[in-house]
Amino acid sequence: MLAVAVDRVWKYFGDYPALRGASLSVEPGACLALLGRNGAGKTTLLRILAGLSKPGQGEALILGAPSRDEGVRKRIGYLGHGIGVYDDLSAVENLRLFGRLMEMENPARAADSALERVGLANVKDGLAREFSRGMRQRLAIARAFLHDPDVLFLDEPFTSLDDRAIAVLQRILSEAQARGATIVMSTHQIREAMELASQVALLERGRIVHAGERTAEMLADPTWLYRTFGEAQ
Amino acid sequence: MLAVAVDRVWKYFGDYPALRGASLSVEPGACLALLGRNGAGKTTLLRILAGLSKPGQGEALILGAPSRDEGVRKRIGYLGHGIGVYDDLSAVENLRLFGRLMEMENPARAADSALERVGLANVKDGLAREFSRGMRQRLAIARAFLHDPDVLFLDEPFTSLDDRAIAVLQRILSEAQARGATIVMSTHQIREAMELASQVALLERGRIVHAGERTAEMLADPTWLYRTFGEAQ
Amino acid sequence: MKRGLLAALSIARKDLKTELRTKESLNASASFALVILVLFSFAFDLDRESIYAISGGLLWLVYSFAGALIVNRSFARELPNDCLDVLIASPTPAWSLFLGKAIAAFFLLLIVEAISLPVFGLFYNISWTGVFWPLLLTISLATWGITVVGAAFSAVTVNVRLRELMLPVLLYPVLIPLLIGGMGMTTQLLSGNMAAADRNQYLRQLIAFDAIYTALAVYLIEFVLVV
Amino acid sequence: MKRGLLAALSIARKDLKTELRTKESLNASASFALVILVLFSFAFDLDRESIYAISGGLLWLVYSFAGALIVNRSFARELPNDCLDVLIASPTPAWSLFLGKAIAAFFLLLIVEAISLPVFGLFYNISWTGVFWPLLLTISLATWGITVVGAAFSAVTVNVRLRELMLPVLLYPVLIPLLIGGMGMTTQLLSGNMAAADRNQYLRQLIAFDAIYTALAVYLIEFVLVV
Amino acid sequence: MREKAVYACAIAGIALMVWNLHTIFMGLPNDALQGFIFRIIFIHVPATIAAYCFYTVALVTSILFLARRNFVYDSISVACIEVATVLILVNLVTGSIWGRNQWGVWWAWDLRLTTQLMCFLLYLGYLLVRPAITEPTQRATLSAFIAIFAYADIPLVVMAIRLPNVRTQHPGPVLETGGLAPVYVAPFVIGIFVMLLIGTALILVRLQQESEQREIDSLRRELHAL
């Protein structure tokens, strides 16, 4: 069974098709870097996969079921542009709440161990509002990985992070990979992405124009993909 | 006369000093890359330089005058995170409005030529709302460079841009440099920044801990600067 | 079903907790209610008789304005940091999310009403203690109506530009039948001339309104939140 | 000075142009005004005498609610895309920025008032055509007061959490003296028993209010916008 | 130093108050028209006068904050406004009780009463907005602005019973017209001092709290930045 199977998905915003029959399949345990120019439809596709939006036509299956299926949603993690935690709750209250919403067995224990993992255990009772930007980002990561999701959708996760925050995220991502989780992430920072990715897909005006293994050329020259498969400059 | 002279500037947010006696001087015509970790104070410093915020202590002089001075403000360009144009005005209306606010001689002509420069001349009557993200970013660039500013402040200008948008911005920036304009930009994308920068400054917890020429080491290894002058990981 | 209700309670608890922690919107809408009470008293500088005749109207106008402010925050509270996306992506069904929000708004509005009722009584020299229980029943029923419709429109307008403008424009017309019922019943209660038959008629109206809109909202909310 | 006034006009023109293009907040606040008029007529069903006695109050309640919606948008309109930063960074002085916003809000509110006045007349069966000119003067003076104080508070609250709640809480109490004047004068005009001395007294009050708050706001706005 | 000032004000205020209350209740004759209840005036009016004094201080410090950007001025403004708003509440409550006794209703909508209520709500708005602004410089600046705008209501309250064309239910000015019998004057003036002293003590306590709070905040931020 594929971890993610997108079959000719169309998505219209008004008259404008943001996705025009995009198809994509990701094997379990793979890490896919979703590349594409501004407005190509990366965010739109990831939102459909995370169940935040419905495809107009076509089908998006996660672990063999539609993405709005409740059983599937327990196994998905999503990290968008916002950090997705409440400013007026403390770190641990936030995680406990999401643990309950994720219908976990023991939200309190999961919250503590997630805070441990991102190094926030000593400030667990501080309000998220008072955290610095780096700490907030870590809390967001703890939130997205709280329930050890099997499939992860990350939208430009490295944007505006400094070297240390990137290191935390990369560590947690490789832990997830080691667990066998599937990762799909969009990004413009091709170098950072290529180091993690095992697969690459290029989205161009709402269509997947290339999908395959990450090769050595890509690592060496970040613009190679655009030059080879994308439209002319 | 220095283009930008920051003399022991402190900025408190409450009792928290986001800038603690930062000093910096930039020669006319230089291009300075302002680096630093999340929360180091880059945005705070740029906002003070652009006249959007006042220093608590110390002085920030642009072209020899305080940054809230009206004469100076005509010669400053600022590009923050937002694009700074109105969604409900057309491209050319936006630029004409800003031309008038900048007290230019001939706002209409300036607007047309600015649109020409960023390649939006053929859609100049389209509403900004209807533009794609890349087009909006170009319009923002046209707006920031409309009055041929002598000093430019850019806050993470490359974030979330694709290769083409980066190319447009780089072209316009090197045109500005050729005109003799001074550029100060903050960024986390060290590689892109290093290619343009002639000077580098590292901000660490509100202090400039290093400022000087961009050297060959920095180009070769983006983390060199952090490792040499910054705090330990 | 049971899991959904539990999730709804979690969400209601979270909303109430954050709200009671900062007390911001509670304080603001309570003092908004006071300010409006004062405004009204200027605008309608009436004698004692007429005051009783319009007391119900006055009270429910104030309550519905305060209610609009509270439900406006209901889903808007989820916007900073994109928390709404996280809630929608979680396995919690949309209806229980909605129900949680409506319950929280209900209690918040009740608190504001509990604060402003005595003030109203003092300022307008209206005694309400004698009819406390039937008044509480009326207030609870009508408040649930306001908050359930309000939370539904709050979900509809959450991503719309000019949310704070659109919400009242959509909300009040829908609430008119409810408000007429609430106003009529309250006026009659406060002026002390309420026939039992009338009362039952009004109560039936209120209950019907609540039931219909609750069912509609719970049923339709999934389509609104995930488009 | 002259450059500042020109810039203020540019900004007012821009605000009016975008607003008239989308008509969003205009439609919303006009229909809000109408909805409230309807709500009031349900809430207070009064005889003709009393209606005249409260006509000024009713009208100014509606106008001040509509006004709060309009000024709420005044500076908030600059938030998407961080346009406010660009305006502040431009050589335009803060006071002319503020004045431009206040002028635009003034005309927008006048439009809403012009729409709702005839409706008000029809609905409550009040004739106002006979006193059109003095009424226009009253309305203009009081509207300028509402919009200048409103735009000032809009600038103050633009970056505050719960802006849509905080604005009315701050705004209405400050407006009370103005509204007292406006309501009193309008009621007397509409009921047709206005002595010349009274009228002058009211007009002096309104003008004094406008002058004081315009001066205060223009003088203090630079401190508020650049911190 | 500051602690000593607090104790001095508080002890002096309380001692003076006890002594004054003793005279008011034991030593003074009942009022000819109103009887016993008349004694409320010794709280009702002094509370308001003290409140207006503190609001005036807050106005001055707010202006000073805008001019100098020193957070001490902001702290003084909040402390004064908090205490003064409580004093206004005292005035409102005592007035209501008095009104219930004299007019038969808790509240009447005349200009004096309403403007006073508005004064209360205005400064309540000030106190409500503050926590909604997270950035302290901004909070202080905007609060100062609001305090300046709000102050304009106070002359109106004072004028409310003195305007020629306004009839109020509330009694007209009695102090400057000599309507207060000579025996009442001394306890009345002492009452004002009592309110001022106790208010000052409370303000000093609040100031202490404010500066400690700011210190704690900055320490916590430093900690988080690590």
Ligand code: HEM
């Ligand atoms: C809730 C109702 C009331 C409010 C809000 C209120 C408010 C005020 C205010 C603001 C003052 C001004 C103090 C000053 O100028 O320093 C005042 C003074 C006074 N009040 Fe009241 N009051 C109320 C009820 C009453 C009642 C019922 C009485 C007596 C029947 C009363 C008697 C007085 C007197 C005698 C003064 C001194 C007037 C002067 O010489 O300035 N008040 N009140």
Ligand SMILES: Nc1ncnc2c1ncn2[C@@H]1O[C@H](COP(=O)(O)OP(=O)(O)OP(=O)(O)O)[C@@H](O)[C@H]1O
């Ligand atoms: N809510 C929306 N309403 C209307 N159009 C939208 C909406 N969201 C996205 N679009 C349009 O759909 C297209 C795809 O947008 P999307 O955000 O998916 O691009 P992206 O690949 O994530 O780009 P970027 O790299 O800039 O983030 C764009 O042209 C955009 O304008």
Ligand SMILES: Nc1ncnc2c1ncn2[C@@H]1O[C@H](COP(=O)(O)OP(=O)(O)OP(=O)(O)O)[C@@H](O)[C@H]1O
């Ligand atoms: N408006 C504000 N209120 C309170 N604190 C603030 C505010 N703006 C910035 N800060 C604090 O000041 C410090 C510096 O912030 P600043 O935004 O300048 O950092 P930066 O270098 O731009 O970081 P990044 O790389 O994340 O953009 C941070 O600790 C931040 O929390």
Ligand SMILES: [Mg+2]
């Ligand atoms: Mg995107």
Ligand SMILES: [Mg+2]
């Ligand atoms: Mg920054």
